[in-house]
Amino acid sequence: MAEQTKPFDSKLQAAALLLPTIVVLVAFLYYPSLETFRLSLFESAFLGQDLRWTGISNFVELATSSTYRNSFVVSVLFAGVVVIGTLVLSLLISYMLFDVDLGSSSYLVAAIWPYALPPAVAAILLNFLLHPNLGIFTHYLELLTPWTLDWFNSGPQAFAVLAIVAIWKQLGYNIIFMVAALNNIPETLTESAQLDGVGRLKMLYKVYVPLISPTLIFLVVMNTIYSFFSTFPLVDLMTSGGPSGATNLLIFKLYRDAFEFSNYGLASAESVILFVLVAILMYIQLRATEGHAQYGG
Amino acid sequence: MATTTDTDSTPVDESRTISQRLPDNLGMHVGIILSVVAMAAPLLLAIVMSTQTTSEVYEVTNLGLGSQGLSNYQTVLSEYRFTTYLLNSFVMSIIIVVGKVGISLLAALALVYYELPYERAVFMFILLTLLLPVPVRIVPLFQLMADLGWTNTMLALTGPYIASATAVFLFRQHFMSIPSSLVETARMSGIGPATFLFKVLIPMSKGMIAGVCVITYIYSWNQFLWPLVAVNDKSSQVVQVGISYLQGSAQAGLTPWGLIMAGACIALLPPLIVLIVLHRPLLQTFAVQRK
Numbered sequence: 001m002a003e004q005t006k007p008f009d010s011k012l013q014a015a016a017l018l019l020p021t022i023v024v025l026v027a028f029l030y031y032p033s034l035e036t037f038r039l040s041l042f043e044s045a046f047l048g049q050d051l052r053w054t055g056i057s058n059f060v061e062l063a064t065s066s067t068y069r070n071s072f073v074v075s076v077l078f079a080g081v082v083v084i085g086t087l088v089l090s091l092l093i094s095y096m097l098f099d100v101d102l103g104s105s106s107y108l109v110a111a112i113w114p115y116a117l118p119p120a121v122a123a124i125l126l127n128f129l130l131h132p133n134l135g136i137f138t139h140y141l142e143l144l145t146p147w148t149l150d151w152f153n154s155g156p157q158a159f160a161v162l163a164i165v166a167i168w169k170q171l172g173y174n175i176i177f178m179v180a181a182l183n184n185i186p187e188t189l190t191e192s193a194q195l196d197g198v199g200r201l202k203m204l205y206k207v208y209v210p211l212i213s214p215t216l217i218f219l220v221v222m223n224t225i226y227s228f229f230s231t232f233p234l235v236d237l238m239t240s241g242g243p244s245g246a247t248n249l250l251i252f253k254l255y256r257d258a259f260e261f262s263n264y265g266l267a268s269a270e271s272v273i274l275f276v277l278v279a280i281l282m283y284i285q286l287r288a289t290e291g292h293a294q295y296g297g
Numbered sequence: 298m299a300t301t302t303d304t305d306s307t308p309v310d311e312s313r314t315i316s317q318r319l320p321d322n323l324g325m326h327v328g329i330i331l332s333v334v335a336m337a338a339p340l341l342l343a344i345v346m347s348t349q350t351t352s353e354v355y356e357v358t359n360l361g362l363g364s365q366g367l368s369n370y371q372t373v374l375s376e377y378r379f380t381t382y383l384l385n386s387f388v389m390s391i392i393i394v395v396g397k398v399g400i401s402l403l404a405a406l407a408l409v410y411y412e413l414p415y416e417r418a419v420f421m422f423i424l425l426t427l428l429l430p431v432p433v434r435i436v437p438l439f440q441l442m443a444d445l446g447w448t449n450t451m452l453a454l455t456g457p458y459i460a461s462a463t464a465v466f467l468f469r470q471h472f473m474s475i476p477s478s479l480v481e482t483a484r485m486s487g488i489g490p491a492t493f494l495f496k497v498l499i500p501m502s503k504g505m506i507a508g509v510c511v512i513t514y515i516y517s518w519n520q521f522l523w524p525l526v527a528v529n530d531k532s533s534q535v536v537q538v539g540i541s542y543l544q545g546s547a548q549a550g551l552t553p554w555g556l557i558m559a560g561a562c563i564a565l566l567p568p569l570i571v572l573i574v575l576h577r578p579l580l581q582t583f584a585v586q587r588k
Contacts, residue, residue, distance in 0.1 A: 007484035007493070009412040017407035017490075020400040021423060024460035028438065029426045035437030093332045096325045109576050110333045116572035118519040120537040121565045124544055125339045128346070128554050136342060139357045171336060180584050200325075229430050233521040237541055251432055251522075259526060264436050275433045282428060 033275070039268035051265070058269035067245065068253065068270075075228060075250045078163060082227040083220055085167040090174035091216075095204050097175070098182040108179065115172030119230060122169045123237040130161055151239075155246025158239045162247050165234050170226055174219055181215035182208060214288070221285040225278060250274065340565070347558035354554045369559035373543070377556075379563060381532055382539035387567070389454045389524075389535055390517040394510050396459040401509075402502075405468035406494055410480070420469070426462045431523050439526050453527040454535065458517060463586075464509050470585050471505040472498065508582025511575045515568045536564045 008014070040058055042051040062068045093111055102108060114122075129137045130149065138149045151157035190207055198206070209216070232251045235241055241248035241256070250270065258267035346354055347369055348362050373379045407413060408420055431438070438457060447453040475498070483497050499506065521537045528534050531542065543560045572579065 006410055006412050007480060008410055008490055011412075011414070013490060014407040014411035014413050017403040017411070018419065021404040021460045021465060022419075024400070024456070025423065025426050025462075028441075028457040028460075029429045029434065032434035032437035032441060033429045035440075036434050039436060093329070096329045096332070100322060100325050100329065102329070106576075108580075109573055111329075111336070112576070113569060113572060114336060116515050116519075116565075116568040118521070118537055118564060118568065120519075120521045120540055121561045122339075124540055124557060124561045125343045127544070128558065129339055129342055134355060134357055134552075134554065136357055136360075168336065168339070176580060176583055180580065225430075229432055232432075233537070233541075236521075236525075237544065254432060254435070255522065255526075258436050258439075264440075268436050271433050271435065275428065278428050278430065278433065 036268045036271045036275070039265055040272045042265045044262075044264040054265070058266050059272075061266065062269055062273070067248070070245050071248045071250050071253045074159070074246065074248060078159065078166075078231070078247075078249060079224050079227040081159075081163045082166045082170070082231075083223040085163065086170045086174055086223050087216065087219060089167065090171050090178055091204070091209070093171070094175050094178035094182060095200075095208065097179055099200065108175075111175050112172040114169055115176060117169050117172070119169055119233040120237060122165050123234045126161070126165050126168075127238055153243055155243050158243060158247050162231070162234050162238060165238070166227060166231055170223060173226075174223070177215050177219055178212065181212035185211050217288040218285060221281050221288075224281055228274065228277060340562075343558045344562055346555055347562050349555045351551050351553045351555060355551065365555060369555050370563065373556055373560045373563065377539075377543055377546070377560065378531060379536065379539060379560060382534055382536040383563065383567075385451075385454075385533060386518055386535040386537070386564075388451060389520075390514050390567075392451065392455045393458045393517040394513045396455065397461050397464050397513050398506060398509055400459065401461060401464035401468055402494070402499070402506075404465045405472055406490065406498065408465070408469050409472040410490070410493070423465050424462050426460075431457070435522075435526060442527055447527075449528050449530040449533045451533075454524055454533075457523070458520075461513075464513070467505060467509055467582060467585060468502070471502055475501055504578045504581055505585070507575060507578035508580075508585075511571055511579045512582060514571055518568045540564050 039051075041053065041055060043054045043058070044051050097108065097111060126137075129135050130151070132138060132150055132152055135149075141147060141149055149157065151161045185208070189211065190203075228249075229251060231249055232255060235247055235249050235252040236255070239247040241252050251274070254267055254270040254274070257263045257270060342360075345360060345362060348365050348367070349359070349369075350365050353359050353364065374383075404423070408416060413419065442448050442453045445452075447456065479497070479501075483493055488496070519537060520535070524535045524538050525541075528538070534542070540557070540560045543557050
């Protein structure tokens with residue numbers, strides 16, 4: 001839009017219109033974030049009433065803590081599994097929907113509804129359906145496979161169950177964007193490949209995946225942020241970080257350090273590390289797709 | 298919107314007829330049905346089990362509708378404070394939706410239609426908050442709520458969510474796509490900013506506003522971590538945390554899973570209905586976001 005067509009020029013009015021947004025962002029986003037950085041350099045006691053400057057010792061403590069390092073590794077692995085699992089499954093589903101021309105019909109709702117699924121509800125449903133003794137999924141899984149489901153005691157199984165729930169909840173969001181991207185491909189681009197009689201799966205990864213790769217990069221970033229930041233309810237309601245730290249994701253450890261152990265300084269240092277992580281991810285996305293906003297808050 | 302833009306040749310319809318001739322379309326349909334059923338299975342099973350008594354639930358493979366009918370739902374609503382939780386969730390979500398849409402419309406109006414010094418810097422200042430999700434500022438935010446005396450109140454649940462970089466971004470994008478001839482006409486007729494906002498911009502942005510409302514509503518309703526931190530008084534709690542109380546209240550003896558499933562279904566229903574009814578504007582809004 002051309003600059004000179006702006007109809008209004010009262011700077012006072014413009015400031016007044018921007019004021020509510022700026023005030024809220026400063027009070028509840030910028031100020032607490034700066035406080036996080038400040039607190040991360042202190043040791044706190046008595047619910048943050050007593051602060052003692054300790055420089056970077058909180059960060060040193062985290063870097064040398066085997067619990068924190070475990071959480072870090074678990075979170076990175078978890079993000080890897082969730083991102084890949086979500087992308088592969090939603091790509092297959094989106095491609096099928098696109099192929100049979102359902103990509104813009106109302107039936108699409110049957111595939112995207114998990115977008116509306118509250119993570120806490122997802123966790124509680126599968127707590128029950130995958131319950132080692134009572135779960136109906138457990139029952140048939142054990143009937144049809146040689147496995148025994150014991151995720152209350154087995155670390156790897158708890159990790160897997162958590163990943164399945166995280167992926168399930170995230171499918172809707174991914175399918176929304178993938179179907180839209182597939183629908184936007186001009187047919188002239190894919191025609192020649194279809195004439196060559198290339199198989200469908202080969203078409204998918206030889207032709208369509210490269211064409212929608214900007215969307216896929218966007219989703220890799222969004223899914224990574226999701227698996228680091230939005231999985232708290234799953235851990236809290238399903239595993240409490242256990243067994244023996246196997247699902248102790250960074251976000252859950254942060255919560256416990258802050259609000260169970262009231263270790264505000266250390267928890268703030270953990271927040272700072274999470275901030276660095278989001279910053280890196282958003283930078284990657286910006287570089288890769290040149291300037292889009294994420295959804296989240 | 299398009300991932301590629303270098304095609305102005307006329308679209309040929311041949312590819313359609315060719316894909317119709319392919320014999321394995323049936324496989325695709327079967328694949329879709331299986332995927333959709335697999336995604337919905339946990340929910341469908343939960344609905345069935347929410348009608349069962351605890352002893353029926355403990356017969357693992359019992360898939361019949363239970364003898365409880367809807368009475369688990371009644372119990373959850375009346376005896377486990379779910380009416381309160383639901384009301385709190387509704388009030389919280391609606392305040393956030395109305396507040397966020399309202400103040401973001403104003404901010405976008407200023408950014409797009411006012412001669413603004415440092416416009417780029419102001420926009421970046423708003424956009425940079427995307428780097429600051431709740432976990433990055435949770436400890437000081439919690440302390441701030443305590444200092445303001447907001448703990449356990451609706452102010453704590455809604456205040457930090459009222460402004461949003463994403464909503465401002467989306468409205469700004471949309472306003473910029475409104476034809477400048479229309480803006481010029483409005484300018485020539487000498488209408489004020491309020492008339493311009495309510496008579497021109499809002500009517501021309503109905504779809505976008507509806508989309509942002511849906512996204513914000515679902516996002517607010519599904520919040521868990523912040524309400525857990527900001528509210529410790531059960532009478533002020535929202536339904537997402539409420540279902541965790543329900544699960545926690547029954548650790549000893551036989552767990553009343555039928556009851557818990559009823560609570561979970563109740564907590565899911567409002568955002569699900571909103572999505573089903575308003576999926577069109579939601580999809581259009583997401584399309585702008587990824588443009």
